[in-house]
Amino acid sequence: MMKWSKIRAIAFDLDGTLIDSVPDLAAATNATLVQRQYPPVTEALVLSWVGNGAQVLMQRALSYVSAMAEDDPELQLLLEQTMPQFMHHYGEHLQKHSRLYPGVLVTLQQLKQAGFKLAIVTNKPYRFTVPLLSAFGLDGLFCEVLGGDSLAKMKPDPMPLQHLLEQWQLDESQLLMIGDSKNDILAAKAANIMSIGLTYGYNYGEDIALSHPHAVCENFADIEQYLL
Numbered sequence: 041m042m043k044w045s046k047i048r049a050i051a052f053d054l055d056g057t058l059i060d061s062v063p064d065l066a067a068a069t070n071a072t073l074v075q076r077q078y079p080p081v082t083e084a085l086v087l088s089w090v091g092n093g094a095q096v097l098m099q100r101a102l103s104y105v106s107a108m109a110e111d112d113p114e115l116q117l118l119l120e121q122t123m124p125q126f127m128h129h130y131g132e133h134l135q136k137h138s139r140l141y142p143g144v145l146v147t148l149q150q151l152k153q154a155g156f157k158l159a160i161v162t163n164k165p166y167r168f169t170v171p172l173l174s175a176f177g178l179d180g181l182f183c184e185v186l187g188g189d190s191l192a193k194m195k196p197d198p199m200p201l202q203h204l205l206e207q208w209q210l211d212e213s214q215l216l217m218i219g220d221s222k223n224d225i226l227a228a229k230a231a232n233i234m235s236i237g238l239t240y241g242y243n244y245g246e247d248i249a250l251s252h253p254h255a256v257c258e259n260f261a262d263i264e265q266y267l268l
């Protein structure tokens with residue numbers, strides 16, 4: 041039986057949960073596409089491609105503009121050539137237009153104050169995750185930061201969450217995953233831990249409730265009712 045009162049540590053997703061990062065991801069995607077002589081795409085399209093890390097985002101973007109299938113070997117080759125350009129552009133944009141969602145900073149501070157161990161478990165490459173956290177004054181709050189490339193597998197694989205369980209010597213009932221995407225909820229279920237789904241982020245246009253997290257919240261601060 042899963043119980044909120046057992047939770048001692050919380051893993052947070054980043055994009056679409058703590059930070060609205062799509063404006064900068066879209067700017068970097070478009071700078072890359074234009075550099076490759078493709079037309080730019082809308083922010084709404086980029087939003088629908090976020091969730092499985094930088095490489096898959098660019099793979100979806102290139103497939104869209106070139107009309108090649110995502111698994112076409114020619115697209116794979118193009119992707120390999122294009123990734124360094126995307127990584128450069130995203131490094132340039134990182135926090136230009138991104139913003140923290142309402143209530144994030146205060147709620148995280150209160151949870152830390154209450155004694156919860158906090159971690160970031162994102163599919164964003166690690167090298168962008170750390171500077172983004174510090175740009176928004178969040179860096180001191182987390183004892184562990186795992187990027188999409190920190191371990192051999194990323195969400196929806198449970199590996200990053202299993203890593204935290206092991207690292208922190210926690211029982212499965214003591215770790216909670218909070219995120220906006222089905223990748224977060226699937227990873228939590230595969231790791232046999234509790235999860236909260238947030239409705240305001242990016243989930244490929246799907247209702248997060250369809251992934252059956254243990255609770256659904258409309259605002260970040262609403263998570264407090266289960267924890268404080």
Ligand SMILES: O=C(O)COP(=O)(O)O
Nearest residue numbers: 054055091092093162163
């Ligand atoms: O970078 C992505 O594709 C998604 O990142 P997230 O796991 O923080 O939502």
